[in-house]
Amino acid sequence: MFAENKSVPARLQDLLKKKQKRVQPFDCTVILFILFGFHISPLRNPAFSSAVFSQAAEPFCAVFAAVGAACPKNIYFFQKGAVKNEKKCYNDMSPMPDFAHEKAITLYKKYLCVGGMPEAVNNFVENELDILKFDEHIISDIKDMYIADMQKYVKNSIETVKIEKVYKSIPSQLAKENKNFKYNFIEENGRKRKYESSIDWLVASKMILIDYNTKRIEIPLKVYIDENTFKLYLSDVGILTNMSEIRFPDIILDNSFIYKGAITENYVAEELTSKEESLYYWTSKRNAEIDFVLYSQEDGIIPIEVKSGNNVKSVSLNMYINEYKPKYAIRFSTRNFGFENNIKSIPLYAVFCIK
Secondary structure (H helix, E strand, C coil): CCCCCCCCCHHHHHHHHHCCCCCCCCCCCHHHHHHCCCCCCEEECCCCCCEEECCCCCCCCHHHHHHHHHCHHHHHHHHCCHHHHHHHHHHHCCCCCHHHHHHHHHHHHHHHHHCCCHHHHHHHHHCCCCCCCCCCHHHHHHHHHHHHHHHHHCCCHHHHHHHHHHHHHHHHHCCCCCCCCCHHHCCCCCCHHHHHHHHHHHHHCCCEEEEEEECCCCCCHHHHEEEEEEEEEECCHHHHHHHCCCCHHHHHCCCCCCCHHHHHHHHHHHHHHHCCCCCEEEECCCCCEECEEEEECCCEEEEEEECCCCCCCCHHHHHHHHHHCCCCEEEEECCCCEEECCEEEEEHHHHHHCC
């Protein structure tokens, strides 16, 4: 499965050899941290029989890291401390140099296309990071193997069909203006009692992520969730892009399309999950919505807004800030690091920086 590549450091080769198609995706920093000696902890996926390595390193971008592996001339960029510099920019809220920022944004966009599945990353590396040469069939095969696993590990054929229906409905669920999961979106008369166990199975297998609506901005957030109001994301953004049949040039060339917001939210959900954060979002009675809210012992409950591009205007975030007066707010977008109006601007490639 893995062809020897002399430009790929031995430790990365070893990990890619160990990883199999069905395991969880690399998060954005995993490869980078392997390249430069950071530790990754093993984790067993409860739904599958094989041991897997999960998102244990801080998230950055698998593709960003792979630049150093596939293209030796770029190793200089990483050895000069790209991750260290980003953390410094985050701590100081000072902008990255323009050339580094643009490079990282471009690689982040490629990550949205390729995702973090080990075999997909390996193929991308072997093709010298040329997105046009990337074999999209690899992601399709992984998706098909996920579905085959449903049939293998769920003995009840009726339940298998329900699980598959839920899984395949997620890209369309995320296309709605209101992204809350709807059972009747699966089928006309869909009900919770019919599909609840299917969602539980998919969450336990780590094939999807669940994001609960919290009705109160109080700690602990978990006790104030509405268990009937939630969003579902896929565990790998590359699979979402593939299932949605999005053309890579539309992402790379930054073409404008509404669904880009859903892809970006899914990416951020993955990254937050990799940091062992539970996913919560907030809505108001006046239809304002904050994409994610996190609790920090040091800073309290922090609202997070996700923007897919440079347009950062938000009525919802301003409404939240005026009502709850958080210590600060976070906005992820394609803009550089900065701090204005008590809002931390953090580039999408640097989600891993948040504490």
